[in-house]
Amino acid sequence: MRIEADLKLGFKDVLIRPKRSTLGSRSQVSLERTFKFRHSQKTWTGIPIMAANMDSVGTFAMAAALAELGLFTAARKHYAPEEWDAFVASAPDPRWLAHVAVSTGILDSDLAKLDRILERHPGLAFICMDVANGYSEYFVERIAKVRARHPERVIMAGNVVTGEMVEQLLLSGADIVKVGIGPGSVCTTRVKTGVGYPQLSAIIECADAAHGLSGQIISDGGCTCAGDVAKAFGAGADFVMLGGMLAGHDEGGGEMLERDGQKFVRFYGMSSRTAMEKYSGGVAEYRASEGKTVTVPYRGPVAETVKDILGGLRSACTYVGASQLKELTKRTTFVRVAEQHNPVFDP
Numbered sequence: 001m002r003i004e005a006d007l008k009l010g011f012k013d014v015l016i017r018p019k020r021s022t023l024g025s026r027s028q029v030s031l032e033r034t035f036k037f038r039h040s041q042k043t044w045t046g047i048p049i050m051a052a053n054m055d056s057v058g059t060f061a062m063a064a065a066l067a068e069l070g071l072f073t074a075a076r077k078h079y080a081p082e083e084w085d086a087f088v089a090s091a092p093d094p095r096w097l098a099h100v101a102v103s104t105g106i107l108d109s110d111l112a113k114l115d116r117i118l119e120r121h122p123g124l125a126f127i128c129m130d131v132a133n134g135y136s137e138y139f140v141e142r143i144a145k146v147r148a149r150h151p152e153r154v155i156m157a158g159n160v161v162t163g164e165m166v167e168q169l170l171l172s173g174a175d176i177v178k179v180g181i182g183p184g185s186v187c188t189t190r191v192k193t194g195v196g197y198p199q200l201s202a203i204i205e206c207a208d209a210a211h212g213l214s215g216q217i218i219s220d221g222g223c224t225c226a227g228d229v230a231k232a233f234g235a236g237a238d239f240v241m242l243g244g245m246l247a248g249h250d251e252g253g254g255e256m257l258e259r260d261g262q263k264f265v266r267f268y269g270m271s272s273r274t275a276m277e278k279y280s281g282g283v284a285e286y287r288a289s290e291g292k293t294v295t296v297p298y299r300g301p302v303a304e305t306v307k308d309i310l311g312g313l314r315s316a317c318t319y320v321g322a323s324q325l326k327e328l329t330k331r332t333t334f335v336r337v338a339e340q341h342n343p344v345f346d347p
């Protein structure tokens with residue numbers, strides 16, 4: 001046994017220190033970024049915020065809405081090839097397809113389905129290889145296999161939380177590594193297993209490793225408000241993935257409930273009992289569910305929420321004098337804090 005004694009930090013442990021700036025207004029801030037990916041050599045331009053590949057978040061309706069706003073969606077993996085056909089046929093322009101990833105697990109059947117979808121739709125440029133624990137040798141082999149079969153597609157893969165594993169996944173064929181173990185809003189990994197890594201430190205360490213190899217990272221999980229999204233970018237994330245913050249909207253198509261005249265939407269982790277019963281016929285004997293099922297207030301169309309998040313992010317850039325999102329991390333100094341917001345009027 002060994003203890004690493006230096007304290008690792010989460011979003012709640014820091015604030016971004018304001019800096020003198022010449023920027024007049026937040027309307028001068030550009031949130032678009034352009035990336036060139038290390039293996040596929042593809043270029044992408046957009047606002048690097050993405051919907052998580054979860055039920056009632058990573059839907060086709062979400063992909064359509066977010067693509068229109070310049071954002072990205074990792075589609076939930078349970079869509080059938082025929083459903084992809086319909087989505088692609090309904091896309092009014094190539095932008096929709098450039099702002100969505102086909103998600104996959106790593107079983108033979110998952111990869112066969114992935115091939116079927118990609119063969120039919122060369123315009124789908126992104127693959128999201130998603131496993132709860134990105135540390136297995138087998139996952140690394142599977143990334144190499146998908147890279148060999150699809151040299152021209154952009155592969156995002158995860159999840160991991162440490163620099164050496166980011167390097168391993170990038171060297172094995174991933175263009176972008178997804179970072180986060182345990183911070184998610186409906187994730188119970190940390191309580192069920194004791195395993196995890198505070199998200200802000202994970203971003204800082206993994207971004208450093210990835211950028212050294214011309215790779216990118218996605219900060220996945222743990223953002224509770226626009227300020228956390230700003231902190232994730234400030235820490236060095238190239239993309240930020242959101243589940244809970246994008247749940248509860250029309251585009252998610254989740255189950256609606258009504259309580260005391262108020263509308264709610266059901267939202268659950270993809271390793272929760274709810275998800276396992278839906279897709280795997282129950283929770284297998286040898287494993288525990290590592291996700292929960294919650295209800296979130298119904299929030300209408302997602303465009304309003306996105307406007308709020310982008311407004312907060314532009315404002316954060318203005319406070320530190322970053323005229324483009326790209327500059328935010330260079331201009332960020334975090335201060336460690338023992339308080340965040342004033343709770344006096346909290347319900």
Ligand code: 5GP
Pocket residue numbers: 052053054132159180182183184185186187188189220221222223241242243244245268269270271272290291292
């Ligand atoms: P959020 O933005 O809601 O805080 O986090 C979203 C992320 O939580 C997802 O992208 C995914 O990485 C993770 N996640 C989703 N469902 C589960 C689950 O059932 N268990 C765990 N451990 N993580 C989950």
